[in-house]
Amino acid sequence: MPRILVIEDEEHIAELEKDYLETSGFEVTVENDGELGLERALNETFSLVIVDLMLPNVSGFSIIKRIREQKDIPVLVVSAKAKEVDKIRGLGLGADDYITKPFSPGELVARVQSNLMKYNRLVGKSIEESTIEIGDLEIDLTTHEVRLKGENLVFTAKEFELLTFMAQNPNVAFSKERLFSRIWGADNYGDIATVTVHIQKIRSKIEEDSSHPKFIETVWGVGYRFVK
DSSP states (O other), X not given: OOEEEEEOSOHHHHHHHHHHHHHTTOEEEEEOSHHHHHHXXXXXXXXXXXXXXXXXSSOHHHHHHHHHHHOOSOEEEEESOOSHHHHHHHHHTTOXXXXXXXXXXXXXXXXXXXHHHHHHHHHTSOTTTTEEEETTEEEETTTTEEEXXXXXXXXXXXXXXXXXXXXXXXXXXXXXXXXXXXXHOTTOOOOTHHHHHHHHHHHHHHOSSTTSOSSEEEETTTEEEEXX
16 A cells, blocks of 8 residues: 655645545555654655645755655645745755645545656556565665665665665676766766775675675776676
8 A cells, every 4th residue: 555645734734635545545644744754754665745845844845855865756745835936946856746725635636646657657667576686685666775684774865876776787897987977977076986985885784794795796907796
């Protein structure tokens, strides 16, 4: 059952959204505080987040930005801010859809269903198919979670992206320059030593002995290779 997080400080609106979404087969969690909503969005697993823009403690704009820095899930804005500049800003920060108050509950449900369908088509895989398993290591591409022997590990967005890219291309030796270009962007300015630092951090989390790694090998004179 898809899990939806509603971050909305107007309790009657939040309950209305919750009721209609639950009737349509979704599991719904509600947070009325922006800071608490952001914390749950980043630390728990949800299929989609619905966020208001005018919230106590943390604005909806900040929440969208923070989610986009760490997670790739649909984010839908429901707000009384109807000006074009607010819509442009919200969508520009990474929101997938924008609904203005007052709204039809039926339209909200339809938009949620549409965005989830669109997201699943783009991902191109079901949740079961979007998990990479190598030995005791499990990488969930949908929830952006990494588990080792069933235990969840904490990964930054770049660590997860680097690990996933290498795991999706096993037994291929990548240079540090290639990895930096792929993960940080060809036009990004930075030191390729960043790759080494991130590899070391990843190894410290997934390897039993990071000095003798079994997942990410060093290919001397080339770079790194994920072994499968």
